[in-house]
Amino acid sequence: MKNIIVILLLCISLSCKNKSKKQNISSAPVVTEKQISTTTKTTKSPGTALKIIEPVKWVTETRKLSDTEYELIITANIEDKYHLYSQTVPNNGPEPTVFIFEKNDNYKLIGNTSEEKGHTVYDSIFKLDIKSFTTQTTFKQKITIKKTNTFIINVEIEFMSCNNTTCMMGYSDIKFQI
Secondary structure (H helix, E strand, O other): OHHHHHHHHHHHHHOOOOOOOOOOHHHOOOOOHHHOOOOOEEEEEOOEEEEEOOOEEEEEEEEEOOOOEEEEEEEEEEOOOOEEEOOOOOOOOOOOOEEEEOOOOOEEEEEEEEEOOOEEEEEOOOOEEEEEEOOEEEEEEEEEEOOOOOOEEEEEEEEEEEOOOOEEEEEEEEEEEO
């Protein structure tokens, strides 16, 4: 099922140059091996091999600040020649990076997820000045724990990464052990 989602995301991301953000799934472009230049995984099905692009890898760390406060650290390692967009982007621009923390009675978020300074440059794909990150960046989220028992915090990340010619939507699940 996850492979199907990744394939759909690849199809959608290859058409991100369209000015309209509304997309009809039935009109998504066909992904050919020639269009996929960077590979990190190969998925095989009967008679075909599809290379999956994953230009952003996520690493987590938990830092205890006090008996009741923790800092959740999320580091994005970004492949060479790609960039990852900020959590805040202009209208008619790319999709922002979004962190979705699963609700849990064991903890409470303190404020919003912070991000590093990054750099704002003119993006030729979207024709806008947009804040993005290259190589590596770190996001942080503070929490207060409500119970002292151990538990897991599940987080979904939705993001867009681009190089000079192609954009792709990404999705990742991460976990923090408290």
